[in-house]
Amino acid sequence: MRRNRAAAVGSVTLSLVLAASACGGGTSSGGGGSNESPKTLTYWASNQGPNVEADKKVLRPELDKFEKQTGIKVKLEVIPWSDLLKRIMTATTSGQGPDVLNIGNTWSASLQATGALLPWDDKQFDKIGGRDRFVESALGSTGEKGKDPAAVPLYSMAYALYYNKKMFDDAGIAKPPATWDELVAAGKKISKGGKWALGAEGSNLSNNIHQVFALAKQHGADWFSADGKPDFTSDGAVAAVKQYVDFMGKDKIIAPGNAEYAQNQSLSDFAKDKTAMVLWQAAATTFQSQGMKDDEWGVAPVPVPSGAPGQGSSVNSMVAGINMAVFKDTRNIDGATKFVKFMTSDAEQKILCGKYGSVPPVKTAQDAPAFSKPELKVLRDTLAKSAAPLPQVANESQFETVVGTAVKNLFAKAAEGDAISTADVKAELGKAEQQMTN
Template identity: 30%
Template sequence: MSRRRMRAIVALAGALTLTAGVAACGDGDGGGGGGAGKTLNVLIGANTQYPQEFRAWQASISDKFKAQTGASVKFEEFATANDELTKIQTSVVSGTGPDVYAVGTTLTPTAYSTGAFVKLDDARWQKVGGKDKFVPATLGISGPDQQNQVGIPFVSRPFVMVYNTELLKAAGISKPATTWDELRRHAEQLTKGDQYGLAVAYKDNFDPWKFVWGMSVQAGNPLVDGKTARIQDPIVKQAYQTYFGWLTTDKVVDPAAIGWTNAQAIAAFAEGKTGYMALTSTTAAKALDAGKVKGKWSFALLPTVPPGATARPANGVEAASILSGDNVLVADYSKNQDLAFQFVKLITDQDAQLDYYKAVGNLPANAAALSTLQSDQKLAPVAQAAQKSVATPFTGAWADIQLAMTNVVVQSIPDLAKGSVGDAQLDGRLADAQKAAQSALDRAK
């Protein structure tokens, strides 16, 4: 066993965390281009919103890849960020697992910190078509700098909100909210009877922390300040109180939202009795056009002014979205690296990117593919959100920080079901999250 592998095992064993400075053994740029009889293993996030379309895409891309290379593709899916992190962890320790990982942008820094993924020099970028193939903004979280990158952009997923144009007009609201306080006021105007102002997915595995991150960054708290976590901060507490308050205090959210995932929140909005869906992306479009809101919905930027303010403070950041999407990484231990890069080239080529957009709604990271969608006026706010997206901190600790922030909501679900989250309970959970975040930062190099 190599010294590097031993360091990886010592660092990772016994905890669902990934630390910086570990590396898996690999065979350089080994593998071979000939794929007859070989199987390429690909890890990718499950799509619960459009599972049939996702399966059809997997079958289609597998057939194309086999025709090109002779190799088969075996997809493995993860359903949560926790699952995603666990799979990376176990693969780093064992030196076996998927050849290709499609991971969320916010998990890329943690994956990078393991040293277990192939770094992209000029030759490897050329294998997938070169950096110029991609929308420049999508490269913003491929690595800590341009000389140290592991993430190849697969899709772009700027977050926006969607609103019911008919309901807002009937309520006398001329344009969507631009501050979080204005969103609350609009939601109050829109809530009556069985109609609610806001749809929120409180039980989603990925959504909750994004609200808190956005509100905090806009208020001037980056959550990570160098090697210091800033979770146990009044700004963060106010963000959670705002997020919980839509349900418990303002009562502008359907109580059933306590158990909703993002897909369920979109489905509820599609029924036509909700004013706003608070966090979504272009992936929602198919579901909305298949619902009662067809022709009655539009995207808008998420608010960029923090709760309790009418303007951002001087140190606030106009963060309309996290820099969001999926990156594709090739495992350093893979014996099929040439095949892996051929697969990545295929799924990031223009035609394949447009096919994926049509199947599940994720925007292309391929520049040429994205340019073909510019005439769709519904996407204008999404393009604006992409321009105003801000990357989460590039630290190997971020996955643990993200999970700690989500866990505050997970632990608060029973209290939400009872009607309120008390100060003492929230303070205790924020203290736990701070401890977990700081511990992750202390371990990271």
């Protein structure tokens, strides 16, 4: 699914980029420097829809509208998530890149560390209407804390609990679980006769990270210390990973085969009535594409220990989403800034987020009826009240790789029937921490 693809590429380490001398650079031929309005911009858009062609159909009319308003033509390339980070890495070192590009918001600090992206200080933000137009949680995923953001929020998403109404009815479950204890209890009623309660994607490293990040918050843990050093073996982090893997190994509410699942496979099982629940980001359009009707599924906040999502220990989602960045060395900085302003305008936010099923990170764009649907209301409330950004550290992408792999390894052992002890989890996370410090 597109939202997880947005972070899935984060499993590609940025160490080569961070070690290189980044020069950035736009390649558009129409620019003449920041004091001259460019006539052409190159834009790398991330693949948000079912496929690249679908994105072109969504974006092209809006880009034509921008050209009509400004006289600036936008050369569009929609890049699959499997290629996007590698393309950006190459662009930061070669100087052959776009003027404007989309990035997964979890990459913000890592790409910021290359020095290739334009910093968004207050003066730059004022050119697009000001920093205070944006939801605070979305701004929290735009770069390292204490530094000017490296990007601007474009599309916001969060995790929710999606449940299959028929499977709940068949099991005699009246409402979605609000706590993890309730989820396990409901899951044991459902998990029989070839049916399973909860979907997981054990081979999807970034999805693993997203789940254990929120669980660690609920256990009072962060993955990095205040000085940015990895802290993967704290009691809270270990408890979070064990809780997640135990859904398969101990509680037996996740099918063992899910240990090998990759991108979107859990959603397919959900749509086919094989799995009753999935923890996912804005999934409506994916269910529809697989033939599932809107009235066949429901949505609720991701469970928490107390049952009441809120700030602090009741964090139940990472702040997911897409940011828009500008290469610092583009010759078209004025045109690029105008384009970011256009894409983050109230009107365009309502159009684009409405078509993609995401939540506008622009506050005043959220009042459109489209964003009051049950699914998006849950996501909006989560972003406003109980979501937290993944660690905004320069080696965040390596974190996704090594900890995501640790969870994958533990799922593989659980699938084989091995009991997973606290010591097993701590040892696996210890290996991951060692990889970060080597």
